[in-house]
Amino acid sequence: MTSYFDEHDCVPTQSNPATQEEDLLDLIRRLLSNDEFDDHLPFGEKLAPPASKQIVDKLPRRKPTEKEILEQTKCPVCLLPYDDVIIDMPCEHCFHKGCLLPWLQKTNNCPMCRHELLTDDPAYEEYKKQKEKEKDRQFRVEQLHNSMFG
Ligand SMILES: [Zn+2]
Ligand SMILES: [Zn+2]
CATH class of the missing domain: 1.20.5 (Single alpha-helices involved in coiled-coils or other helix-helix interfaces)
Structure with a gap:
């Protein structure tokens, strides 16, 4: 006996956090590689508004730690090792300043876990x-x- 899903040639929809995370990172990479950012989203979801500028200005900036340099810890967005200035998000994910800031000007959440910052x-x-x-x-x-x- 075939199930409903076999017959209709589809699989039950289930939210898969890993895929969503990849989608989001993919979106950010496109955003960073292309100034002409269109609002076409891969996962049919409206982006939340940009993070509050005041909040973003207050996010701690720092240099990579010795450990991060030694271990060549990579920025999840561009997959390059941390070198210059890093920004720590309140959720404890961190990114290159140059990768995170353009993103937070588009929407208010962490690219890794969707932790939301305040908006204006x-x-x-x-x-x-x-x-x-x-x-x-x-x-x-x-x-x-x-x-x-x-
Ligand atoms: Zn980066
Ligand atoms: Zn996060």
Whole structure:
């Protein structure tokens, strides 16, 4: 017997974080290699607004550590070893300044883990708050459900 998915020649959609991460990095590389950045996204998702300039200015800049130089630790975006100035994100991922800054001028999240920085966009911040509230509400409904039926 064939399953629905065999018949329709497709596989169940499942979000695969590894693929999404590759998509995102790919997008950044295209952005960096091409000034004419179009908004055509590989994973059908709208980009969040740019990170707040104030926040970006406050991200710590540093030189690569001796360990990073010795081990030739590579920037996840351009895959070249850290050499000049590195920026640490709050999520503890770090990138070349020259790789991260153009990206954060496009959207507010870490290329590796999508950790979001604050934006200057009040509408987006409001949307984020609503999303948090909704998550919280769902969590409490689940808890209530579990306490009654669990
Ligand atoms: Zn880089
Ligand atoms: Zn990160």
